[in-house]
Amino acid sequence: MKKIGILFGKERSFPDAFVKRVNEKNVEGIMAEPVHIDKVMQGESSGYAVIIDRISQDIPFYRAFLKNAAISGTAVINNPFWWSADEKFFNNALATKIDVPVPKTVIIPSSTMPPDTSGESFSNLAYPLDWNSIFNYIGFPAYMKPHAGGGWKSVYKVANADDFFAKHGETGELVMMLQEEIVFEQYYRCYCIGGKHVRIMPYEPRNPHHLRYVSDFNPGEELHQLMTDIVIRLCHYLGYDFNTVELAVRDGIPYAIDFGNPAPDAEVTSVGQENFDWVVETAANYAIERALLHEDGKDNLTWGEYVKRSAARMKLY
Numbered sequence: 001m002k003k004i005g006i007l008f009g010k011e012r013s014f015p016d017a018f019v020k021r022v023n024e025k026n027v028e029g030i031m032a033e034p035v036h037i038d039k040v041m042q043g044e045s046s047g048y049a050v051i052i053d054r055i056s057q058d059i060p061f062y063r064a065f066l067k068n069a070a071i072s073g074t075a076v077i078n079n080p081f082w083w084s085a086d087e088k089f090f091n092n093a094l095a096t097k098i099d100v101p102v103p104k105t106v107i108i109p110s111s112t113m114p115p116d117t118s119g120e121s122f123s124n125l126a127y128p129l130d131w132n133s134i135f136n137y138i139g140f141p142a143y144m145k146p147h148a149g150g151g152w153k154s155v156y157k158v159a160n161a162d163d164f165f166a167k168h169g170e171t172g173e174l175v176m177m178l179q180e181e182i183v184f185e186q187y188y189r190c191y192c193i194g195g196k197h198v199r200i201m202p203y204e205p206r207n208p209h210h211l212r213y214v215s216d217f218n219p220g221e222e223l224h225q226l227m228t229d230i231v232i233r234l235c236h237y238l239g240y241d242f243n244t245v246e247l248a249v250r251d252g253i254p255y256a257i258d259f260g261n262p263a264p265d266a267e268v269t270s271v272g273q274e275n276f277d278w279v280v281e282t283a284a285n286y287a288i289e290r291a292l293l294h295e296d297g298k299d300n301l302t303w304g305e306y307v308k309r310s311a312a313r314m315k316l317y
């Protein structure tokens with residue numbers, strides 16, 4: 001029996017529907033259940049062929065459990081090693097290398113020094129930074145947001161240099177990115193499951209939360225295809241199995257805004273019933289596919305093209 005587990009936090013709609021849907025399919029040798037943990041011993045199998053992780057980004061204990069499960073053969077979705085390593089600024093840099101349009105972005109040292117550091121720890125950093133060049137490059141208004149974060153937390157729109165310095169002063173130890181504003185005519189949030197199944201959801205971020213998936217954006221065939229290609233390319237390079245990519249369309253060009261989400265929002269109350277049904281069905285089929293491909297004790301994780309190509313090059317030396 002290949003077991004598929006789901007690890008989750010406060011959310012209920014997606015995990016319950018996912019387990020139910022996998023089991024309804026009655027695939028021989030496959031069953032799904034909520035992950036149950038009562039001890040974690042180094043190097044010991046979790047007992048699951050596949051685990052869908054919806055919460056370890058918030059619970060470091062779970063992240064350690066999942067890495068131990070992975071080295072013992074579990075296909076963890078998403079790969080916990082990769083998303084522990086990446087962050088938004090790196091992902092933007094990667095996008096620039098694979099021809100995916102992204103807003104101009106710079107990274108800024110944290111306003112407050114990290115614990116146990118002092119001025120001496122920053123000898124390599126110019127003070128002040130070359131703000132003129134930075135502001136000329138980004139322009140105003142601009143967005144400022146944490147390089148590792150999500151859920152719209154600490155996302156600021158800044159009007160000018162003074163506003164930037166004032167708001168940056170509120171961000172404590174967070175490392176922030178300053179980013180060109182994309183004044184968009186359309187916006188899409190795109191699910192990508194298994195690096196191949198894409199659902200492009202019109203999304204109006206300027207609406208109140210419960211109405212964000214209600215909009216009359218309609219991409220047309222050409223833009224739809226372009227966005228699908230971008231979404232798949234990003235997910236392949238990053239190695240995310242279960243991700244959302246946000247695209248802001250300006251002058252017909254889709255700019256990737258937010259595209260590394262270890263556990264993208266799938267609540268029925270936010271994405272709406274039709275999108276929810278698609279996510280449940282696609283995730284159930286994909287988890288079953290991965291469980292059927294699962295090989296005992298092997299590395300069953302997905303690694304992105306960025307890592308795979310680096311590893312392949314290493315073999316030449």
Ligand SMILES: Nc1ncnc2c1ncn2[C@@H]1O[C@H](COP(=O)(O)OP(=O)(O)O)[C@@H](O)[C@H]1O
Nearest residue numbers: 103143149150151152153179180181182205258
């Ligand atoms: N560069 C940008 N241009 C225009 N709007 C942006 C930009 N960056 C962020 N936003 C707006 O802010 C929202 C939250 O930012 P996002 O990068 O998605 O952060 P989070 O990971 O917290 O969701 C986006 O959905 C979008 O509406």
Ligand SMILES: [Mg+2]
Nearest residue numbers: 151152246258
């Ligand atoms: Mg977002």
